[in-house]
Amino acid sequence: MRRAGDWPFPxxxxxxxxxxxxxxxxxxxxxxxxxxxxxxxxxxxxxxLRATFxxxxxxxxxxxxxxxxxxxxxxxIARLGEQExxxxxxxxxxxxxxxxxxxxxxxxxxxxxxEALGERAPALRAVRRSVRMALWLAVIAGIGGMGLCLxxxxxxxxxxxxPEIITFxxxxxxxxxxxxxxxxxxxxLRNFVSALGRPIFATAITGLxxxxxxxxxxxxxxxELGAPELGLAGAAVATIITxxxxxxxxxxxxxxxxxxxxxxxxxxxxxxxxxxxxxIVRVGTPIALTITAEAGIFGAAAFLMGRFGAAExxxxxxxxxxxxxxxxxxxxxxxxxxIRVGYFYGARDPVxxxxxxxxxxxxxxxxxxFTAGLMVLFPKLLLTIYVDPAAPANAALVAxxxxxxxxxxxxxxxxxxxxxxxxALRGLQDTSVPMWxxxxxxxxxxxxxxxxxxxxTPLEGTGVWIGLATGLFFAAVLLIWRWWRRDxxxxxxx
Numbered sequence: 001m002r003r004a005g006d007w008p009f010p011x012x013x014x015x016x017x018x019x020x021x022x023x024x025x026x027x028x029x030x031x032x033x034x035x036x037x038x039x040x041x042x043x044x045x046x047x048x049l050r051a052t053f054x055x056x057x058x059x060x061x062x063x064x065x066x067x068x069x070x071x072x073x074x075x076x077i078a079r080l081g082e083q084e085x086x087x088x089x090x091x092x093x094x095x096x097x098x099x100x101x102x103x104x105x106x107x108x109x110x111x112x113x114x115e116a117l118g119e120r121a122p123a124l125r126a127v128r129r130s131v132r133m134a135l136w137l138a139v140i141a142g143i144g145g146m147g148l149c150l151x152x153x154x155x156x157x158x159x160x161x162x163p164e165i166i167t168f169x170x171x172x173x174x175x176x177x178x179x180x181x182x183x184x185x186x187x188x189l190r191n192f193v194s195a196l197g198r199p200i201f202a203t204a205i206t207g208l209x210x211x212x213x214x215x216x217x218x219x220x221x222x223x224e225l226g227a228p229e230l231g232l233a234g235a236a237v238a239t240i241i242t243x244x245x246x247x248x249x250x251x252x253x254x255x256x257x258x259x260x261x262x263x264x265x266x267x268x269x270x271x272x273x274x275x276x277x278x279x280i281v282r283v284g285t286p287i288a289l290t291i292t293a294e295a296g297i298f299g300a301a302a303f304l305m306g307r308f309g310a311a312e313x314x315x316x317x318x319x320x321x322x323x324x325x326x327x328x329x330x331x332x333x334x335x336x337x338x339i340r341v342g343y344f345y346g347a348r349d350p351v352x353x354x355x356x357x358x359x360x361x362x363x364x365x366x367x368x369x370f371t372a373g374l375m376v377l378f379p380k381l382l383l384t385i386y387v388d389p390a391a392p393a394n395a396a397l398v399a400x401x402x403x404x405x406x407x408x409x410x411x412x413x414x415x416x417x418x419x420x421x422x423x424a425l426r427g428l429q430d431t432s433v434p435m436w437x438x439x440x441x442x443x444x445x446x447x448x449x450x451x452x453x454x455x456x457t458p459l460e461g462t463g464v465w466i467g468l469a470t471g472l473f474f475a476a477v478l479l480i481w482r483w484w485r486r487d488x489x490x491x492x493x494x
Contacts, residue, residue, distance in 0.1 A: 042349055042352045043352070045359065048340075051340065052333070052337070052356065052359050053363070055194060055197075055199050055335075056332050056333040056336035056360070056363060057332075058202055058203040059202060059203075060328060062202040062203045062205075062332070063329075064328045070092075072213050073217065073239070076218070076235060077221075077232065079221075083162075083164050083168055084232045086168070087167070087169035088168070088172045090156060090169040091152060091169045091170075091173040091176060094149055094155065095173065097295050098145045099183060099184070100291050100295060101291045102138075102145050102184055102288060103187045104288045105280075105281070105287065106187060106191075106280070107191055108283035108284030108287060108431070109131060109188060110194065110338055110339055111283070111338045111339065111341070112130045112280065112283070113127050113131070113192065113195040113196070113342075114195050114339045114340070114343040114345075114346065115345055116346060117195070117196075117346065118346030122262070124264075127263050128265050130280070131188065131192050131265040132269060133273050133276045133280055134191070135188050135269065136272070137280055137281065138188050139185070141184065145184075146178070152169060152173050153169075156169060171232055171233055175233050175237060176239050179242075182243040182247045183247075186246045189254065190250065194339065196263070197259070198253070199336075201257075209246050212241065212242050212245045213242040217234070217238040220234030221235055221238070222234075251266065284431075285431075286432045287435070289435050290438040290439075293435075293438045293443065296442070297442040297468070297471060298320065300447060301316070301450060301464055304451070304454055304455075305461055307455075308460050311396035311400055315396075315397045315399070315403070315461070316465075319404035320408075321386060322375070322385065322386075322408065326371040326412060327416075327419065329364070329368075329371075330415070330419045333360050333367070333419075333423070334364065334423025336360060337356065338427045340359075340360065341356045341360075341426075341428060342428075342429075343427075344356055344427075345428050350487065353427075353486075357427075357483060360420050361417065361420050361424070361480075363420075365417055365420070368413050368415065368417075371412055372410070372413060375405045375408055376406065379401075379402050379405045383402075383405075404461065404462070404465050407466065407468075407469060410469055411468065411473070413476075417479075418475040421476065421480050425491070428491045430482070430491050437478045437482070440474070441472070442475065445471060445474050446474070448467070449463075449466060450463065450467025450468065451467070453466055
């Protein structure tokens, strides 16, 4: 028997509550009409600002906590020795790239959920089917990603890595790949709870995961708390345990939260919806390729920096880590933009789309202005997060890192703008052209300037960083232009 919430059209004027109320805003100022003649209202600029903060804040915090989770792994593995740390770093380089790309693929479910809520909240059936097919895709893509990670050994041998490091990398890689599927499943559920107005769950669960990860690392690396002493493999076991804990925590949150449980997203998991699966793949594949293009240029930059010397590479790594730390906030704002814009896209509200996108861009850009100022005014203070600037042994590293931080302050703005603009366009389910913009920006002017200035001028490492900034500025300008022209390009619904 069909439940009332499953009817495709409401029988009475829609009264927003729960997630729809969070998405639409609570103090509307401008009326707009959906395709089913249901009266909704567009939030004002101040409401939009508060609503975006309500989603972006917890997501940005979760992103920062996720980085702390990785830092915990490094802290424990470093106690085993340099070769173990180097081996795990090589394995994580490939594993992290594949995982990040596949998270982008399955993450296409977020704007689809938001679109369904904007179209006819609460849209129980549409949301449920989108999440179900995203979970299917997480399993299928995760198994394929595990296979890709098994290519680590030939990649290391072709690139001429030391035999001892190859041994440790393989030892770590063969275990950690089993965390990929639960990580992707958890990422899908994170998108669901965030789109349904519960992003704080992502923050809380990621924060708890840090303690689980630290305890599991301590137990399985060193054989404490009754666990076997597994060394480097124990760190990978800790990652698997943390992944399943995170997945279980999301399942529990969905089960015991009334707003989330009413969608029954974990029911009838065996029932396919091939059209919905194709839609997620269509929207998500360009996102995955965009992530690969962006991550690829920073990976290539590391190889270029390695040609100049160990101190240059070390300084580059520290400066880039600080830039990556700051990037987690506009990245979270971009995720919120995809949800907010996606909601108004589904509601056929171009004014709401406009406000959601520009508010998110203002938040992301404003934060990056702040972090750029910190990098210019207090660079040594920031470096203390990773190294001791006063130690004589770090003198060369710190000197190079200070040079690169000055350039990082410049490209912070472009990095924030391109991240949020890409998120806003994803809310319109516009991902193919932004993918080509990213590939062109990073791999033509970006890597071109890096090689030209790095190897054919005295700038060396500074030239490589100028190239990175150039690629980001090209991406930011082109993505903003496309967002500005969204109506003329036919990206919005009337």
